[in-house]
Amino acid sequence: MTAPVFEEVDPVSDCGCPGCLRHRASPRPPGGFGRHPAARGVVVVAAAASALGAVPPAAALAAPHSPPRPGTPAADDGPDTPQGPRAPLHGPAGKPVEPGLAPTPATTRTKIINRAKIWVTAQVPYSMDDYWSDGYRQDCSGYVSMAWGLTTNEWTGSLDQFGVKITKEELQPGDILLFHNPDNPEKGSHVVIFGGWSDHTHTNYLVYEQTPPHTRRQPTPYPYWTHADKYVPYRYKGVTTGTAGAGSKTPSPFPGAGFFGPGTHNKYVTQLGRLLAARGAGSYYREGPGPVWGEADRQATRAFQLAQGWTGADADGLPGPRTWKLLVSGQGRNVTSKAAGSTRPASHGVAGYPGRNLFRPGAENEYVTQLGKQLVKKGFGSFYADGPGPSWSEADRRAVEAFQRSQGWRGGAADGYPGPETWRRLFA
Structure with a gap:
């Protein structure tokens, strides 16, 4: 023997x-x-x-x-975290939603971390096929979908649509670190939840992650044990000003109208975009809010103003003290699809007129195209060599000036920049 x-x-x-x-x-x-x-x-x-x-x-x-635990120095080729595709919620609490929708329900950092802790406490087993009792798939992306409170089970190839890229310095509890390997999503792709820095040098942080054999929480080197150059920090678009630890920040008072509008580039534009995304206007941003003012910022701001029932100059898409106060305090009505798109812009009491700031050198938006097409229709298309487009040009200015002069206007009244009365007569 x-x-x-x-x-x-x-x-x-x-x-x-x-x-x-x-x-x-x-x-x-x-x-x-x-x-x-x-x-x-x-x-x-x-x-x-x-x-x-x-x-x-x-x-x-x-x-x-x-198998060796993903997230350890021995895992040379990354975590073994295969995942399922996008799917509706399952189980007793599951409520399937229409495919293709990408809602971003508002939540706070505290709620994100508290939801993440539930699976840690329950030690939910890792699975790319099974669904926990709350309806979320038991893999890494299902875990983040659950913590963020999404209405679908996402995967590493779609979670970025629900967040905005941030820097390491901006990381706060409830943000995520995402690595998606498009060549082989089941080899290396992984996503974890940032739980806060665990040392003053910001070289280690507390991670919440769903990984074999079950959900865990532990100190982890930044950004992760493996593929350190592949993990990208993201912040959920629907996160509000709730706190979750010492890293949370208090929104600043209204900085002034001069920080917003065409040509502006500053941190307050980014902050505005994130506040708007948290209130339901995130669909206006294709790549997420950023520091450079764009048409997406104006449309998102205007959608929020319309949601409050404001009209005319009060819904011009430029934030004032009243708009800012409602956003940072969490008060007022959230943006809905009806509020966002059921009504055409109106300013100065003229239906459809979006405001002077949309027609200036450097401006690029749908209203410049709309203006140009109407000028061509009215017989002032000879100024366009290639036809009207979304970028404001000298051809637009000269065409507008010609139209204004046809109304008998002279001097400053025929400067080539459309005001409310020019717009009203042009589209009458």
Whole structure:
């Protein structure tokens, strides 16, 4: 009878100690099988199998081994986190939604972290096929979908649509670090939730992640154990000003009208965009809010103003003190699809007139195209060499000037820039 072979093996645990990798190579401590009870099962299986001659001892020991934990220095080729595709919610709490919709329900950082903790406490098993009782798929992207409160199960190839890119310095609890490998999504792709810095040097942070064998929380090197150049920080578009730890910030008072409008480039434009996204206007941003003022900022602002029931100059798409106060305080009505798109712009009491700022050098928007087409229709198209387009040009100015002069206007009244009366007469 062949003597049983003993080996010290620690099963995968949730202790978060990188030294657990070293335990596997450690000699067996005297007087017992080891520190982890599961190791005894491995040894017993090996001994029994060897005695019966069923399999070689080495094979018997190898079979029960769990794969190395993703997120450890030993995982050279990234975490083994295969994932399912986009899908509706499942289970008792699941409410399937229309495919293709990308709603961003408002939430706070505190709610995101508290939801993440639920799975950590329950030690939800990792699976790309199963759904937990809350309706979310039990893989890394399903975990983030759950924590963010999305109405669908997303995957690493779609989660970026629900967030905006941020920098390492901007990271706060509830943000995510996303790595999507488009060539082979099931090899290396992973997403984790940022839980806050765990040291003053910002080289380690507390991670919440869904990874084999189950959900865990532990200190992790920034940005992750592997593929350090591939993980991108994102902030959920629907996050509001709720706090979750010391990293949260208080929105600033209204900085002044001069910080918003065509040609502006500053941090307040970014802050405005994020506030608007949190109130339901995130669909206006194709790539997420940024520091350069654009047509998306104007349309999103106007949608929020229309949602409050404002009209005319009060809904011109430029934030004033009243708009800013409602956004930063979380008061007022959120943007709905009806408020966002049911009514054409109106300014100065003229239906459809979007405001003077949309017709200036450097402006590029749909209203410039609309203006040009109407000028061509009215017989002033000879100024266009290639036809009207969205970028304001000298051809637009000269065509407008010609139209104004046809109305008998002179001097400053025929400067080539459309005002409310020019717009009213042109589209009458």
